[in-house]
Amino acid sequence: MSVTDELLANNARYAENFTGPLPLPPAKGVAVLACMDARLNVYGALGLKEGEAHVIRNAGGVVTEDEIRSLAISQRLLGTREIILIHHTDCGMLTFTDDGFKRDIEAETGIKPAWAAEAFPDPAADVRQSIARIKASPFIPHTDSVRGFVFDVATGKLGEVK
Amino acid sequence: MSVTDELLANNARYAENFTGPLPLPPAKGVAVLACMDARLNVYGALGLKEGEAHVIRNAGGVVTEDEIRSLAISQRLLGTREIILIHHTDCGMLTFTDDGFKRDIEAETGIKPAWAAEAFPDPAADVRQSIARIKASPFIPHTDSVRGFVFDVATGKLGEVK
Numbered sequence: 001m002s003v004t005d006e007l008l009a010n011n012a013r014y015a016e017n018f019t020g021p022l023p024l025p026p027a028k029g030v031a032v033l034a035c036m037d038a039r040l041n042v043y044g045a046l047g048l049k050e051g052e053a054h055v056i057r058n059a060g061g062v063v064t065e066d067e068i069r070s071l072a073i074s075q076r077l078l079g080t081r082e083i084i085l086i087h088h089t090d091c092g093m094l095t096f097t098d099d100g101f102k103r104d105i106e107a108e109t110g111i112k113p114a115w116a117a118e119a120f121p122d123p124a125a126d127v128r129q130s131i132a133r134i135k136a137s138p139f140i141p142h143t144d145s146v147r148g149f150v151f152d153v154a155t156g157k158l159g160e161v162k
Numbered sequence: 163m164s165v166t167d168e169l170l171a172n173n174a175r176y177a178e179n180f181t182g183p184l185p186l187p188p189a190k191g192v193a194v195l196a197c198m199d200a201r202l203n204v205y206g207a208l209g210l211k212e213g214e215a216h217v218i219r220n221a222g223g224v225v226t227e228d229e230i231r232s233l234a235i236s237q238r239l240l241g242t243r244e245i246i247l248i249h250h251t252d253c254g255m256l257t258f259t260d261d262g263f264k265r266d267i268e269a270e271t272g273i274k275p276a277w278a279a280e281a282f283p284d285p286a287a288d289v290r291q292s293i294a295r296i297k298a299s300p301f302i303p304h305t306d307s308v309r310g311f312v313f314d315v316a317t318g319k320l321g322e323v324k
Binding site: 002003004006007008010011012013014015018020021022024025026027028029030031036037038039040041042043044045046047048049050051052053054055056057058059064065066067068069070072073074076077078082084089090092093095096101104105109111113115116117118138139145147152153154155156157158160 | 164165166168169170172173174175176177180182183184186187188189190191192193198199200201202203204205206207208209210211212213214215216217218219220221226227228229230231232234235236238239240244246251252254255257258263266267271273275277278279280300301307309314315316317318319320322
């Protein structure tokens, strides 16, 4: 049995106690943008329940054009007002460089990605970079409450980046 | 108290029973790419535990350049092999068009986004589109197990898109 089939069996159990549908707009008016890291369970770590917050995730929890797209849709069409950014300790993005990653891909496939890999050496500094990119975007109307955190994968605690 | 402060108080309780750190590579070797919708709790709906899967999310659960970046990092550097795509019923992406959304932004800010909003009229058709984009990418080495689903926000069940 594949992992996918195993997770589908879990879904059948989840659906047994599921009651829906809830409203489409997030009840708490917040969008969370976090790293895709497997150890970062956003619903658990923030005590979120179904229907409360948009959750956007990618490698690093960085802000590229696609996160601006998602945040613009979140705020403009679905009414969110606060943004929470979460990077974390022991992140995979600290273990490589854009140049090396793209060189390896080019060596294997013959094609060099035209995009940045967005590796970074310091999670807190990259949280600040993400906040700066959001505040600089003309497409995100509400930037009064954009706060960033580093999740400690050893303790489960969020530390705010000032 | 802001919603962010309320969620930080939740995090303090979460950390009380947290034991870490777990290893960096996802234990189940799977990456999930899902819509950011608040009603879709990916950990809950798939029965995932901390440390098991990468979770990538955006408005619609679509595949753009940034999701190719995240999936390339997931497979090439952190060893995942299976990909699960999740769209859902009653999605916000069904409620607008790219042209209308961008016209509204241009009217308000004077600037028309240079990116696609990625609205779609049919979740299942867009799951197929996402699978096609992943399989067409030269940067994703493992595409033998790319399966797509529509999550029903009324029942909590995943239906596979064939």
